[in-house]
Amino acid sequence: MSKTTERIDGRNLRSLQTRHKLLEAAQAVFIENGYQRATITQIIKKAKTGYGTAYVHFSGKDDLLIVLMDDIMNRFYEIAEMSYQPSTKQEAISMITTQASLFLDNAIEQKAILQVFVEAIRFSDKAHQKWDEIREKFVERIASDVAYAQAKGLARADVDRDLIARNWFSLNETQLWDLVNGKNKHSVQEIVRNMTILYTSGLYPS
Template sequence: MTKISEHIDGRNLRSINTRKRLLAAGYDIFIEFGFQKATISQIIKKAKTGYGTAYIHFSGKDDLLIVLMDDVMNRFYEIAKMSFEPTSKQEAIDMITMQTRLFLENAIQEQAIMQVFMEAIRHSDKVQEKWIEIRESFVEQIAKDVAYAQKTGLARTDLDNYLVARNWFSLNESHLWDIVNQTNKHSISEITHNITALYTGGLYF
């Protein structure tokens, strides 16, 4: 029984390591060649694994990139999930300012792979669907924070928390892609101050 368990554990470990190699290779290949020019063959070769083994884990480069996208965007999502229980308008502003700054700074750190994501969203239906799913998860989290502020009497209750959240994320997303494309003409501090002031000024009492 022990030998069977050891055999299964060893096989699972090899499978996990193969998957990790494919993802690491994919990350490098995508950044070097971009989404459209990158091929699954290049990724498999760099990962030093067989085609049959590789296709057990991923059906193609789209699926592999989606896993990378999940991993990278989870780092952004951790910022959105930061505890949000302000007791005053100023505390809410300070917390939202910090979240916004961290979100945009993360775009700088992940700029290379985010450029690949942007290209893939334009050219792959699968990746585009995944981005819509990711966007919705952010909107839902923000909507919860807005609802909390409304419930505690800090924010206007005549506004729909989901619509407010969708508009707020869209504003951040717009600046996110500007940073990724290096088309932003203002510093992170300037962007953070202006969009946070606009958002909180219209929402909080």
């Protein structure tokens, strides 16, 4: 490896490390202060980096928040991406139950940063737009699962898969925010049981 390549690799590594430090600092500052009270100055100071260096990576606190939203929600999306190829109605219900449980368990685990997101969605146009994009990504994946079940003759063919997917995500989304905000006192197990019964009883014929 040439000295020039070593210098370039070293700069890239330092750049990645700085970006990571800024994101870690942003998450800590957001959780400590909330979205509205958090400032880019607080984040830069916590990351122990310079203003000029910080602005090379992010344009402001909203930019940092959007990257954090993508990162955290990708963990939820990994659950949505779990293999869904049931061969029976009962197998489909079992898979849906597992996914919903993991989704809401993850919401509880990520409660602190999700509280920041829900505040930001109310006050930041960028955060609101990002959540709309995230929602559509989930809806698209759910619709694909519904289409698979319809093609296999497991799910009703007379329903619109996109509408069904949107309604199912809406149920999960409502429960997610209720759990994050402490508005739901039921256990995740009980929430999932009721949601799944409501969803599958309409989609999967007896």
